[in-house]
Amino acid sequence: MNTHTSVSNMSASTSAARQYVEFKPINLARWLIWGGFALVLVFAPMLWTSSLSHTMLSQMGIAIIVCLSYNMLLGQGGMLSFGHAVYSGMGAFLAIHTLNHISDGVWPIPVSLVPIAGGLGAALVAVLLGWVTTKKAATPFAMITMGIGELVWAMSLMFPEFFGGEGGISGNRVAGAKPWGITFGPQVQLYYLIAIYTFVCTALMFAFTRTPLGRMLNAVRDNPERVAFVGYDTQMVRYISFVVAAFFAGIAGGLSSLNFEIVTSEVVGAARSGAYLLFTFLGGATFFFGPIIGGILMVLAFVLLSEFTKAWLLYLGLIFLFMVMYAPGGVASLIMMNVRVAAFGFLKRLVPSYLLLGALTMALFATGGSLIEMLYHLQLNAAMGDELTFMGIALNVRSVASWLGCALGFAVVLGLFEWVRRSFATKWSDVQTAIEKEIKRREAAL
Amino acid sequence: MSNKMNPQSQNAAASGENALELRNLRKSFGKTEIIRGIDLAVKHGERIAIIGPNGAGKSTLFNLISGRFEPTSGDVLLSGERINGLRPFEINRKGLSRSFQITNIFPKLSVFENLRCSVLWSLGYKYTLFRFLADLDDANERANQLMEMIRLDKKRDVLAMNLTYAEQRALEIGITIAGGANVILLDEPTAGMSNSETSRFIELIRDVTVGKTLLTVEHDMGVVFGLADKIAVVVYGEVLAFDTPDAVRANARVQEAYLGSMLEEETQ
Numbered sequence: 001m002n003t004h005t006s007v008s009n010m011s012a013s014t015s016a017a018r019q020y021v022e023f024k025p026i027n028l029a030r031w032l033i034w035g036g037f038a039l040v041l042v043f044a045p046m047l048w049t050s051s052l053s054h055t056m057l058s059q060m061g062i063a064i065i066v067c068l069s070y071n072m073l074l075g076q077g078g079m080l081s082f083g084h085a086v087y088s089g090m091g092a093f094l095a096i097h098t099l100n101h102i103s104d105g106v107w108p109i110p111v112s113l114v115p116i117a118g119g120l121g122a123a124l125v126a127v128l129l130g131w132v133t134t135k136k137a138a139t140p141f142a143m144i145t146m147g148i149g150e151l152v153w154a155m156s157l158m159f160p161e162f163f164g165g166e167g168g169i170s171g172n173r174v175a176g177a178k179p180w181g182i183t184f185g186p187q188v189q190l191y192y193l194i195a196i197y198t199f200v201c202t203a204l205m206f207a208f209t210r211t212p213l214g215r216m217l218n219a220v221r222d223n224p225e226r227v228a229f230v231g232y233d234t235q236m237v238r239y240i241s242f243v244v245a246a247f248f249a250g251i252a253g254g255l256s257s258l259n260f261e262i263v264t265s266e267v268v269g270a271a272r273s274g275a276y277l278l279f280t281f282l283g284g285a286t287f288f289f290g291p292i293i294g295g296i297l298m299v300l301a302f303v304l305l306s307e308f309t310k311a312w313l314l315y316l317g318l319i320f321l322f323m324v325m326y327a328p329g330g331v332a333s334l335i336m337m338n339v340r341v342a343a344f345g346f347l348k349r350l351v352p353s354y355l356l357l358g359a360l361t362m363a364l365f366a367t368g369g370s371l372i373e374m375l376y377h378l379q380l381n382a383a384m385g386d387e388l389t390f391m392g393i394a395l396n397v398r399s400v401a402s403w404l405g406c407a408l409g410f411a412v413v414l415g416l417f418e419w420v421r422r423s424f425a426t427k428w429s430d431v432q433t434a435i436e437k438e439i440k441r442r443e444a445a446l
Numbered sequence: 447m448s449n450k451m452n453p454q455s456q457n458a459a460a461s462g463e464n465a466l467e468l469r470n471l472r473k474s475f476g477k478t479e480i481i482r483g484i485d486l487a488v489k490h491g492e493r494i495a496i497i498g499p500n501g502a503g504k505s506t507l508f509n510l511i512s513g514r515f516e517p518t519s520g521d522v523l524l525s526g527e528r529i530n531g532l533r534p535f536e537i538n539r540k541g542l543s544r545s546f547q548i549t550n551i552f553p554k555l556s557v558f559e560n561l562r563c564s565v566l567w568s569l570g571y572k573y574t575l576f577r578f579l580a581d582l583d584d585a586n587e588r589a590n591q592l593m594e595m596i597r598l599d600k601k602r603d604v605l606a607m608n609l610t611y612a613e614q615r616a617l618e619i620g621i622t623i624a625g626g627a628n629v630i631l632l633d634e635p636t637a638g639m640s641n642s643e644t645s646r647f648i649e650l651i652r653d654v655t656v657g658k659t660l661l662t663v664e665h666d667m668g669v670v671f672g673l674a675d676k677i678a679v680v681v682y683g684e685v686l687a688f689d690t691p692d693a694v695r696a697n698a699r700v701q702e703a704y705l706g707s708m709l710e711e712e713t714q
Contacts, residue, residue, distance in 0.1 A: 208575070210578050210579055211574060211576070211577060211579065212566050212571040212572070212573070212574040212577065212579060212582070212585075213573045213574060213575050215559065215562070215566075216563060216566065216573070218552075218554070218559075219552050219555065221554075222553055222554050222555060223550065223551065223552050226550045226551065226621070228533070228535045229512065229534050229535070229538055229543065229544060229550075229622075230535075230538060230566075230567060230621060230624065231535050231539050231568060232535055232566075232567055233533075234535075236573060237573065240575070244575070
């Protein structure tokens with residue numbers, strides 16, 4: 001059972017019949033995972049060398065931090081926040097003002113510490129607003145975060161001195177001291193700053209899950225009433241965690257202010273908060289690493305998908321819809337379910353279905369997508385003629401053949417998809433039953 | 447049980463007062479008075495069973511004592527200190543802990559985590575952010591001890607929601623006693639259990655509450671007469687009788703109002 005039992009502890013444990021204590025030392029899996037994560041962060045800009053990829057990688061680092069911080073609330077604390085952008089956004093504003101003070105020579109702080117100023121500022125905002133916010137859990141919490149989000153958004157338009165009004169506040173990240181000639185002018189230099197922050201923040205947020213407060217936050221999520229009867233003030237648990245989450249969100253905001261060198265009031269808006277929720281959920285709120293996937297997906301969607309098609313928000317909405325209905329644990333849970341299947345040696349049985357489902361999903365996107373694209377073209381791009389190309393297919397929005405062909409193709413693929421999905425569902429439940437049986441067998445053997 | 451396990455009971459016992467005292471306690475919901483002036487004094491180390499028909503106000507009484515509800519009037523004293531009006535976590539910190547009639551555990555945490563969460567506050571870890579749980583030797587040791595006490599040591603890493611009903615009830619007791627509280631309130635601990643499970647469970651309750659003041663709401667008369675030093679009969683929000691089991695059994699009013707019919711039911 002206890003796979004982390006390290007060699008050094010084996011001799012000590014022989015006298016005791018059972019060993020329960022959690023062992024931290026030399027844990028190979030953990031070193032591999034964190035080492036791998038660090039290597040990916042180091043080598044990613046060498047693999048993807050274009051300036052677009054460096055921009056995207058920088059944004060991914062930022063998105064990873066902010067989604068992880070959001071998941072402290074959602075996944076670990078059961079707090080559905082509709083206003084997390086208040087904290088990343090306030091962090092961004094405080095960071096850009098700090099940056100400008102550095103540029104003006106007022107504050108002798110290195111630029112690399114600007115994100116921490118953002119984090120501390122956001123934490124302070126959370127100290128002020130968080131007590132009211134965390135007074136209640138569940139639905140009232142969601143409502144209050146939404147209200148505070150609207151409040152801050154309205155304020156951002158009322159105080160142009162701080163929020164910069166329509167134009168926002170801009171800055172220049174090449175400022176202050178330049179140790180070892182690091183100016184943060186080139187994107188790749190900033191990327192490595194972001195990568196360091198991403199690694200450290202991820203490690204710290206993981207560490208948080210292993211502290212008494214982090215564990216009590218899980219308990220508060222599961223059963224707040226019981227927590228009160230083991231001596232804890234549930235509001236205090238939520239409040240402190242909320243401030244910690246805001247701190248990390250503020251760091252992400254600070255990094256984004258360095259990345260874009262401009263902060264507009266849009267960063268505290270409801271749309272931004274909604275995006276955090278959506279992508280944290282897509283990545284998977286039930287596992288620690290889920291939001292990392294979510295952050296990467298967020299940047300891919302915002303940068304690539306939006307480039308690829310005007311209808312990207314519609315696709316995003318559809319994906320979100322299907323995810324909520326069929327895989328509420330997000331991508332992370334899909335991965336972990338299949339890791340479990342693989343661990344019991346049943347993955348081979350499912351591979352053909354996966355390939356088939358994958359191909360059909362592509363076909364669904366091609367056929368259904370062409371219908372959507374033709375509709376969009378008709379509504380938005382009519383001036384550009386009747387022809388368009390989608391996924392290599394030439395379509396004409398005035399031709400009945402195009403419409404009929406796509407509709408027919410879509411219907412056929414949908415039918416096939418449903419057919420394959422059903423047979424997959426049966427196989428899947430067979431595999432799950434087999435795994436349950438195997439677990440029972442192993443338990444009995446103990 | 448070692449002194450380290452049970453710091454609060456020492457202080458309390460030294461003070462020489464009643465462990466728990468209720469003075470003219472009343473509770474109304476709207477116009478309906480559910481608890482209609484209850485006086486009760488429980489000495490340190492006593493085991494009290496509270497019995498009474500359904501709707502008599504037994505669970506409400508527990509909710510008033512543990513801070514879930516605030517009394518309309520009257521006082522609750524824990525070792526002589528007035529605790530009514532305090533919130534549940536404040537009352538818990540003063541050394542009173544309760545279990546629930548409907549199993550109330552942390553379903554998505556493992557057995558071990560359930561217990562560890564329940565010992566953290568009493569060991570002074572509070573809202574600690576800068577230490578790892580794995581390094582808290584006393585908390586881990588304590589959680590392991592509790593796990594053995596409630597006989598769930600083989601289920602250490604099983605999520606609480608995957609336990610059997612009887613195991614969940616045991617975990618409920620484990621969570622309740624984890625903080626080392628001096629006064630323990632158990633709300634129908636054996637409800638829904640089979641007879642054989644019940645008798646084993648009573649042994650468990652007896653074991654884990656040695657030296658503590660115990661109040662339990664119970665319907666099973668076998669359990670009541672086997673476990674309790676004294677019985678409080680609550681009928682319509684009032685204490686009809688509060689005496690030793692034999693005296694209660696012989697009490698004509700109790701016979702008339704409640705116990706006769708209950709005993710008949712039991713024998714059927």
